[in-house]
Each structure stands twice: as C-alpha cells, then as structure tokens.
Amino acid sequence: MASLYGRGVFDTDPPLVVGRLLDGVPELVDPTQPVASAFDLGLVRGDGIFESLLVRHGAVRGLSAHLSRMVHSAERLGMPAPDRSAWASLAAACADGWPSETDGVLKLVMTRGLEGLPGPPTCLATLAPVAQETLRQRREGIAVRQLCLGVASDERARSPWLLGGAKSLSYAVNKAALRHAEGAGAQDAVFVSTDGLVLEGPTATVVWASGHALHSPPLDSGILAGTTQAELFERAEHDGWSTVMVPTTPPDLVAADGVWLVSSVRGAAAVTSIDGVPRGDAGLTPTVHRLLDLLDG
Ligand code: PLP
Numbered sequence: 001m002a003s004l005y006g007r008g009v010f011d012t013d014p015p016l017v018v019g020r021l022l023d024g025v026p027e028l029v030d031p032t033q034p035v036a037s038a039f040d041l042g043l044v045r046g047d048g049i050f051e052s053l054l055v056r057h058g059a060v061r062g063l064s065a066h067l068s069r070m071v072h073s074a075e076r077l078g079m080p081a082p083d084r085s086a087w088a089s090l091a092a093a094c095a096d097g098w099p100s101e102t103d104g105v106l107k108l109v110m111t112r113g114l115e116g117l118p119g120p121p122t123c124l125a126t127l128a129p130v131a132q133e134t135l136r137q138r139r140e141g142i143a144v145r146q147l148c149l150g151v152a153s154d155e156r157a158r159s160p161w162l163l164g165g166a167k168s169l170s171y172a173v174n175k176a177a178l179r180h181a182e183g184a185g186a187q188d189a190v191f192v193s194t195d196g197l198v199l200e201g202p203t204a205t206v207v208w209a210s211g212h213a214l215h216s217p218p219l220d221s222g223i224l225a226g227t228t229q230a231e232l233f234e235r236a237e238h239d240g241w242s243t244v245m246v247p248t249t250p251p252d253l254v255a256a257d258g259v260w261l262v263s264s265v266r267g268a269a270a271v272t273s274i275d276g277v278p279r280g281d282a283g284l285t286p287t288v289h290r291l292l293d294l295l296d297g
Helices: 041-045 063-076 084-095 132-140 172-183 227-238 250-255 285-291
Strands: 017-022 025-029 048-056 104-111 122-129 142-148 188-192 205-210 213-216 242-245 258-263 267-274
Touching (some): 017 084, 063 227, 172 188, 258 285
Antiparallel strands (some): 205 258
C-alpha cells in the first residue's frame, strides 16, 4: 500500500519508529502506514491522554514517573487504567536500537477508542529525533510571554471537568498560546491565572531560583505535575538546595535569580526575557543542567 503522505515525508535520520499495543501486546509497525481509524476519538475530539519522554544515550528517561502520570490522567478522564508493563514493553521495543548520540522524543498515546462503536482504547507510540530548535533552546534559553489562561488559580481544583492535572490530548489551546508567543517574538509562554498567579508553560513547568531555594507553583492550581520538576527538586535537595512549591506572581518571577521552563524533552530552558524585558540566570543554568544530567547538550 502507498504511504498516506507521499514519498519522503517520513525520511528522518534516524528513521521514525511507530509502535502499538494490540490486545496488550506491543508491536512495531511501518511508520508510513495508518494506525488509527477515522472514527478515533483521539483524532476527532482530542479525547485521550499522552506522555512525552526523552530517549537519551539510547535509554528512555523517567519511564516509571511518566507511566504513573499516565495512570493518573486516565483516571481523571474516566478511561481504563493503562497496563504499566505493556506500555513499558512498548517503550522498550520502540527505543531498542535507537542511536545513543541522538536525543529522541518518545510519545505514548492512549485514546478513548472509536466514536459510537465498541472497542478498546487505541494505544500508540512514536519515536522521532528531537527537533534541532528544541536542542538550541535547551542550550541557549528562551524568551517568554505571559498569557492569561482565563481560569482562576482555584477553579480547576473545584471543577474536575476542566481536567486540571491530566495530560489530555486536547492541546490546541496550548499550541495556540505558543503560536501567539512566537508571533510576539518569543519562543514560549507562561500562563497566568485570572487572579494573577503564575501557572505553567503550555508544555513545561515553571521553576525559579532565589537565594539557595528552587520554587515552582503548587499543584492545587490545576497545573500538570511535572516529572522533570520533581526530579530536579529531588536532586537539588541532595545537593543542599531547599525546594518549595508556592504561589507566585509575575513580579516574583522578574525578581528571581533565575527562571527556567522545565520539561522532559527540552530539559531546562533558561528564560532570557519576560515580555521583552531581558533577564539573567545568575550563572545557575549549568547547575540546573548538571542536576538533570543534561550537561553534554
Ligand atoms: N506542564 C505541561 C502543560 C506540559 O505539557 C508538560 C510536558 O509535557 C509539563 C508541564 C512538563 O512535564 P514533564 O516534566 O513531565 O515533561
């Protein structure tokens, strides 16, 4: 069968990897061939969950933490609990043979299945090289714009249908925020609540340093529990830092010694300006990269 998207579209170096779970059994499939139905609720409603993981030096990083969050997201969306060992096998099958010198982004995707038709969730995985621009932002940092998300910081805790804390497939708002920030000359955004508190980036957790303490916003504001932030804080504490999750305002970020957007694939990207006002990192970014084991790029 011919590829859906024409010759050459899937030609990357290293080649893309696609896998799926069929009846809980992992298998790799031809990346040029369709793997989902046109009736899939993930496709037509964004109704499902996902995880993005870094494959570095040939190994999947933080798999257990990502699977735990996937289980939590499934519960929030009222979906069947993902089978951790099946997903772990699928992740391993995808990463098997991935070149150690190339950072890869592994996506695990579980949709609610077919609209109006019986059937199990659709369970897919993809592995692709991390974009050069993402690696550049890890090394050189990012300019950010603060954008209002339109919810109060306590709204998602009392309105479970807003899916606070779940990593759902409905990322159109997050992508629109990124495009808006890019249109304003930045590379990323920081969402702020209607009551003026810092929430998170569209695809990253906000972390800032002041004194010898690392800070990040509290989870009861409905933000996603970041696996990178959790790992960073754990390692920083071993290194003698104190860590705290505390409500903060945009002026607190301006006053901080350093601010980073942290996420699995990009790692820690230092914020080099906020709303067009340049800011430094007090020389701390190499420390943050060392703590996250990202020093070699
Ligand atoms: N917040 C949001 C909204 C995200 O989409 C992500 C990552 O995808 C994060 C935070 C960071 O999470 P992690 O560090 O687990 O990648």
